Amino acid sequence: xxxxxxxxxxIFTVMSQMANEYNAINLSQGFxxxxxxxxxxxxxxxxxxxNVHQYTPMSGYPPLLDKVAQLTQQSYQRTINPKDEILITxxxxxxxxxxxxxxxxxxxxxxxxxxxxxxxEAPILLxxxxxxxxxxxxxxxxxxxxxxxxxxxxxxxxxxxxxxNPTGKTWTDTDFIQLEKLLDSFPKLLVLSDEVYEYITFExxxxxxxxxxxxWNRSISISSFGKSFHITGWKIGYxxxxxxxxxEIKKVHQFLVFSVNSISQVAISEYLDSxxxxxxxxxxxQKRDFFRDLLKETKLQLxxxxxxxxxxxxxANISNEDDLAFTKRLVSEFGVATIPISTFYANGKDTxxxxxxxxxxxxxxxxxxxxxxxx
Ligand SMILES: Cc1ncc(COP(=O)(O)O)c(C=O)c1O
Numbered sequence: 513x514x515x516x517x518x519x520x521x522x523i524f525t526v527m528s529q530m531a532n533e534y535n536a537i538n539l540s541q542g543f544x545x546x547x548x549x550x551x552x553x554x555x556x557x558x559x560x561x562x563n564v565h566q567y568t569p570m571s572g573y574p575p576l577l578d579k580v581a582q583l584t585q586q587s588y589q590r591t592i593n594p595k596d597e598i599l600i601t602x603x604x605x606x607x608x609x610x611x612x613x614x615x616x617x618x619x620x621x622x623x624x625x626x627x628x629x630x631x632x633e634a635p636i637l638l639x640x641x642x643x644x645x646x647x648x649x650x651x652x653x654x655x656x657x658x659x660x661x662x663x664x665x666x667x668x669x670x671x672x673x674x675x676x677n678p679t680g681k682t683w684t685d686t687d688f689i690q691l692e693k694l695l696d697s698f699p700k701l702l703v704l705s706d707e708v709y710e711y712i713t714f715e716x717x718x719x720x721x722x723x724x725x726x727x728w729n730r731s732i733s734i735s736s737f738g739k740s741f742h743i744t745g746w747k748i749g750y751x752x753x754x755x756x757x758x759x760e761i762k763k764v765h766q767f768l769v770f771s772v773n774s775i776s777q778v779a780i781s782e783y784l785d786s787x788x789x790x791x792x793x794x795x796x797x798q799k800r801d802f803f804r805d806l807l808k809e810t811k812l813q814l815x816x817x818x819x820x821x822x823x824x825x826x827x828a829n830i831s832n833e834d835d836l837a838f839t840k841r842l843v844s845e846f847g848v849a850t851i852p853i854s855t856f857y858a859n860g861k862d863t864x865x866x867x868x869x870x871x872x873x874x875x876x877x878x879x880x881x882x883x884x885x886x887x
Contacts (some may be wrong), residue, residue: 516637522630523855527839531849537880540839540849542677542821543744544871551786552741556779564778568771571762572600572750576781580750583784587710588722596755599765600772603747604708604736609635610768611704611732611751612669614760616641620668625654627856629677629706641668645858652681656690663698670694673706675713675819678856678867682716682818692726702757703727708736708749711792713819714800722752729754732761737780740789742871746776796821796871803870806881821871824853828864830887835862842866846883 527540571577577594584592592598601607608631616622618640624632626645636643646662649655659670672691674683695701705721721731736749753761800817807814812825831838835852843849853865870877 516634519634519637523851524630527843527849527851530840530843534843534847534849536843536847536849537876537883538849539868539870539872539876539880540851542739542869542871544742544821545876546742546871546873548742549783549787552743552779552783555782556775559775559779564775566774568600568774568777570766570771571595572598572772573774573777573781576600576777576784579781579784580752583789584722584752587789588720590722590728592752593755597752597758599751599753599758599762600777601749601751601765602769602772603738604706604734604749605631605747606765606768607734607749607751608632608704608706610761610764611734611753612636613639614764615702615732615757616668619666621664621666623659623662623667623670624858625659625670625672626858626861627652627678627853628671629673629856632671633858642666643858647857647861648679648681652676652679654683654687654690656694660694660697663694663701665698665700667698667701669702669704671704671706675707675709675718677709677820678822678851678853679815679824680817680820680822682713683719684716685719688719688724688727692724695727695730701730703731705731705733707733708739709820710735711740711789712796712821713793714797714817716818718819732757737776740792741780741783741787743776748772748776748780799870799872799877802874803868803877803881806877807884809881810884811887812884815865821869823868823870824865825868826863826865827887831864835864835866838864839866842887846886848880848883 524541531538577598580598581594612635616639621642621644622636623644626647633643644662710718721727732753738744811830815824817823835854839850839852851867854860854862
């Protein structure tokens with residue numbers, strides 16, 4: 513019997529396959545199509561002939577752990593202990609999986625705020641625990657009444673994702689104050705904070721759990737070098753957690769991968785000396801504005817985009833089709849692949865909205881817009 517009977521092939525795989533089949537422009541899956549920084553590829557090339565090819569320590573290459581601690585200090589003014597509070601993972605995905613497997617027991621509950629990214633539910637089910645889906649408000653802000661009503665003594669984790677995939681929404685101080693109140697009411701509750709787009713915010717600066725001392729002992733944060741350095745295929749990220757939780761997370765990590773591939777750890781550790789992560793926001797802000805300007809010529813209605821490299825648009829005044837049918841037609845007839853937002857809801861709620869990834873070079877975005885104008 514399947515252990516995950518309701519989980520099928522992800523929509524990202526389905527849409528990318530359709531994009532290939534129809535030779536469409538792929539704005540579905542969240543990955544950049546522009547070149548990686550030459551400084552990083554030069555470091556990588558040089559390292560291939562150096563002595564960097566054997567296992568690193570289980571929790572990560574020590575100089576990289578130090579650099580992550582420095583980055584956390586610079587970005588969030590928080591001092592963390594590289595030895596006990598950081599774990600280098602095979603992408604954010606492995607960090608999320610290891611955290612949930614390590615901390616969530618059978619019959620406990622985990623709150624997921626819908627719409628949500630798809631990698632949270634499977635590890636919860638594999639822990640024999642219960643995912644509790646709580647809808648965000650229509651403007652994708654958290655609804656603290658429904659969240660509080662969904663929490664109880666069995667709730668072990670609340671998963672937050674800020675900046676948010678798929679909606680591009682970012683959290684405010686007020687949201688964090690409410691989260692802290694929730695934690696006061698439920699002393700066992702922990703926060704899994706998926707911050708893979710932490711360096712991709714626009715008008716409002718990113719607020720991390722690391723900015724909020726009240727959350728430090730109760731939060732596990734997840735980061736992705738793949739997202740921050742345009743290298744999603746490298747599958748490398750990291751987890752920061754208090755030592756007592758990290759001890760448990762490492763126990764799972766050591767039997768999932770033991771250690772993450774060595775050469776990318778060494779390369780990123782060197783690259784962190786020269787890269788300016790803080791320029792990422794303005795880089796993607798220009799792309800967002802460029803793409804939004806192009807889409808103004810179409811009949812699509814654009815929702816706000818405060819962070820991430822995703823733009824959500826409503827097609828409600830173009831078609832009555834459900835969003836899956838609409839996105840399939842968009843690929844097959846118009847040659848543009850996108851993601852239907854209903855797939856981010858456990859109940860498949862259809863809001864007639866689709867998600868574009870604008871982490872693409874300008875030519876790709878221009879060509880996509882030329883096709884979308886025909887809608
Ligand atoms: C919100 C969110 N979390 C986690 C991930 C996974 O990141 P990684 O590729 O580093 O595993 C993604 C990737 O799209 C994401 O959008």
